[in-house]
Amino acid sequence: MGKTLAEKIWDDHVVRSAPGEPDLLFIDLHLLHEVTSPQAFDGLRLSGRTVRRPDLTLATEDHNIPTTDLDKPIADPVSRLQVETLRGNCAEFGVRLHPMGDIEQGIVHVVGPQLGLTQPGMTIVCGDSHTSTHGAFGSIAFGIGTSEVEHVLATQSLSQAKPKMMAVDVVGELPPGSTAKDLILALITQETTGGGQGYIVEYRGEAIRALTMEERMTICNMSIEWGAKAGLIAPDQTTFDYLEGRPHAPQGAEWDAAVAYWKGLVTDEDAHFDKVVTIDASQVTPWVTWGTNPGQGVALSGLVPNPDDFDDADEREAAANALRYMGLEAGTPMRDITVDTVFVGSCTNGRISDLRRAADLIKGKKVADGTRMLVVPGSVRVRLQAEEEGLDVVFKEAGAEWRGAGCSMCLGMNPDQLTPGERSASTSNRNFEGRQGKGGRTHLVSPDVAVATAVTGHLASPAEL
Amino acid sequence: MDKFTSHTGVGAPLRRSNVDTDQIIPAVYLKRVTRTGFEDGLFAAWRNDPEFVLNQPAYEHATVLVAGPDFGTGSSREHAVWALQNYGFKVIISPRFGDIFRGNSGKAGLLAAQVDEKVVAALWAYLEANPGAQISVDLESRTVSAGEGVDRIEDSFTIDDYTRWRLLEGLDDIGITLGHADDIAAYEAKRPSFKPATL
Numbered sequence: 001m002g003k004t005l006a007e008k009i010w011d012d013h014v015v016r017s018a019p020g021e022p023d024l025l026f027i028d029l030h031l032l033h034e035v036t037s038p039q040a041f042d043g044l045r046l047s048g049r050t051v052r053r054p055d056l057t058l059a060t061e062d063h064n065i066p067t068t069d070l071d072k073p074i075a076d077p078v079s080r081l082q083v084e085t086l087r088g089n090c091a092e093f094g095v096r097l098h099p100m101g102d103i104e105q106g107i108v109h110v111v112g113p114q115l116g117l118t119q120p121g122m123t124i125v126c127g128d129s130h131t132s133t134h135g136a137f138g139s140i141a142f143g144i145g146t147s148e149v150e151h152v153l154a155t156q157s158l159s160q161a162k163p164k165m166m167a168v169d170v171v172g173e174l175p176p177g178s179t180a181k182d183l184i185l186a187l188i189t190q191e192t193t194g195g196g197q198g199y200i201v202e203y204r205g206e207a208i209r210a211l212t213m214e215e216r217m218t219i220c221n222m223s224i225e226w227g228a229k230a231g232l233i234a235p236d237q238t239t240f241d242y243l244e245g246r247p248h249a250p251q252g253a254e255w256d257a258a259v260a261y262w263k264g265l266v267t268d269e270d271a272h273f274d275k276v277v278t279i280d281a282s283q284v285t286p287w288v289t290w291g292t293n294p295g296q297g298v299a300l301s302g303l304v305p306n307p308d309d310f311d312d313a314d315e316r317e318a319a320a321n322a323l324r325y326m327g328l329e330a331g332t333p334m335r336d337i338t339v340d341t342v343f344v345g346s347c348t349n350g351r352i353s354d355l356r357r358a359a360d361l362i363k364g365k366k367v368a369d370g371t372r373m374l375v376v377p378g379s380v381r382v383r384l385q386a387e388e389e390g391l392d393v394v395f396k397e398a399g400a401e402w403r404g405a406g407c408s409m410c411l412g413m414n415p416d417q418l419t420p421g422e423r424s425a426s427t428s429n430r431n432f433e434g435r436q437g438k439g440g441r442t443h444l445v446s447p448d449v450a451v452a453t454a455v456t457g458h459l460a461s462p463a464e465l
Numbered sequence: 466m467d468k469f470t471s472h473t474g475v476g477a478p479l480r481r482s483n484v485d486t487d488q489i490i491p492a493v494y495l496k497r498v499t500r501t502g503f504e505d506g507l508f509a510a511w512r513n514d515p516e517f518v519l520n521q522p523a524y525e526h527a528t529v530l531v532a533g534p535d536f537g538t539g540s541s542r543e544h545a546v547w548a549l550q551n552y553g554f555k556v557i558i559s560p561r562f563g564d565i566f567r568g569n570s571g572k573a574g575l576l577a578a579q580v581d582e583k584v585v586a587a588l589w590a591y592l593e594a595n596p597g598a599q600i601s602v603d604l605e606s607r608t609v610s611a612g613e614g615v616d617r618i619e620d621s622f623t624i625d626d627y628t629r630w631r632l633l634e635g636l637d638d639i640g641i642t643l644g645h646a647d648d649i650a651a652y653e654a655k656r657p658s659f660k661p662a663t664l
Contacts, residue, residue, distance in 0.1 A: 016648045038498035055664040078496040085498045096663050117661050129541040145543035145569035155642045194535045250659040258659040314482040413492040432487040434510050
């Protein structure tokens with residue numbers, strides 16, 4: 001029987017396989033950041049171990065760092081200590097680091113692909129659940145905890161039980177005005193937050209093939225939001241074109257050898273999936289969340305649901321809790337929900353194409369009175385590219401704030417936070433209670449909906465502008 | 466890591482599903498560079514509510530948390546496991562765990578026991594009728610039990626064989642893998658040269 005794409009990559013990375021034990025997988029690329037690594041380095045020190053492959057390891061500062069006053073030291077002493085700890089650890093163990101102020105600094109899942117370090121057929125891990133982003137290149141990429149970070153640092157390998165295989169067949173074409181973000185949000189609503197649990201999922205179909213690399217990253221980024229171990233997309237010419245010429249892409253004969261290998265990274269015709277789910281892209285309209293997990297979503301044209309309409313008791317209770325937290329009434333049109341803050345950024349939608357799209361839509365318009373809009377590029381490179389194209393001017397003229405690169409308000413670990421009761425439309429990936437600041441209320445949206453919302457002051461689509 | 470064979474302690478009913486790791490410990494509490502002291506951030510948003518289960522005197526010394534499905538979804542932060550352990554929890558019981566959370570628990574020595582949804586419902590009802598009652602968990606036989614006589618609840622829980630063995634033996638995962646260093650070196654010797662390097 002044939003193999004799925006994920007099985008091919010998995011099998012190519014097995015260091016050791018024994019009955020009754022998980023496979024020991026070799027890890028091609030290990031990405032680090034300041035939040036989930038300090039205790040791992042401490043563990044190495046305590047046991048007198050070294051980093052086995054610093055040449056397959058890369059660190060950047062992203063979660064904690066401020067996006068204003070970039071020339072000053074980090075004001076929060078605890079954040080500063082965490083960042084300084086990363087710097088000390090990288091120096092001590094010989095790990096390459098892109099710190100604040102470095103041109104390659106940025107969100108770890110933006111930096112890896114833009115450097116060309118993320119390539120097809122790899123195993124990629126990071127102490128961050130949105131590592132699934134890198135699956136867009138046809139790699140197995142997943143988030144790990146700090147104990148596993150230490151394990152990979154010490155051994156460049158990881159013990160992993162083989163997940164089940166799932167295919168997501170995306171049929172039809174996305175209608176004009178609908179984006180990759182709407183597609184993945186609609187899929188998570190359809191499958192719920194636990195639907196992908198235990199699976200590596202392969203997104204496939206014409207609508208997926210038609211996406212750019214950055215759109216594919218948006219899709220794979222949110223694999224974790226429906227519980228999947230990892231999400232991936234078979235590499236194709238779009239992938240190769242994106243990679244060619246990037247700093248760490250292979251060159252010359254190596255490039256040819258790599259492409260020859262990458263072209264074999266497709267699911268065989270007779271491969272078996274443990275589960276197949278289908279979503280009709282042609283039915284996907286701008287999508288927004290109303291609740292406190294990414295599966296609690298609805299079409300922007302729809303209404304806040306009534307908890308009584310859920311058959312499942314847990315879902316009913318979760319919906320009631322969510323409406324209470326979000327301060328919403330069942331039956332309210334989503335478009336009637338007014339928003340205080342709009343956040344454009346994150347490893348989901350903080351890339352140059354996202355900013356171009358947002359700038360194009362907001363050009364010549366103004367952010368509504370009483371609404372603030374933050375635009376946070378995913379990396380310094382993205383920021384510089386945007387400034388070269390004058391996008392920063394467009395945002396500033398519209399009344400938006402143009403910030404430095406980092407995770408920012410996606411998780412509110414730096415000063416970019418919502419205040420209690422403040423409502424946001426956010427292009428990030430999580431609407432959990434308090435995610436963007438204690439008591440903050442988050443609606444997940446695409447960059448298009450974010451801009452229309454900023455301009456109108458309520459949840460809106462570009463069609464209304 | 467300490468060996469884990471069985472545990473008996475006060476059970477706390479957490480009647481919520483989808484308790485993501487941002488609920489277990491919000492990001493602002495993740496700034497420590499140690500593995501200790503995270504108990505102050507545990508369920509931070511709910512701890513101000515006097516009605517919250519852990520604020521009730523009967524559950525003050527709870528060591529077994531009984532939660533709804535999809536406990537520990539979301540962020541990969543192992544700090545969620547540490548926060549629960551730092552607070553005093555030894556066992557989390559739920560019908561379904563977030564993958565990364567379950568993996569982190571196994572590495573850090575917190576037992577994530579997956580049970581049928583009806584077992585959670587029965588435990589909730591029992592704990593609420595008997596605040597401060599104890600739950601026993603036996604990793605050897607993979608059973609969870611509570612109560613006596615007609616109230617007796619006894620059922621099996623699921624945990625993968627490898628994690629169970631490691632917890633029972635209290636083994637260090639890295640030590641086990643370093644025992645296979647030759648296999649890793651052999652693998653490295655045959656990796657294609659076109660694979661990227663950071664240095």
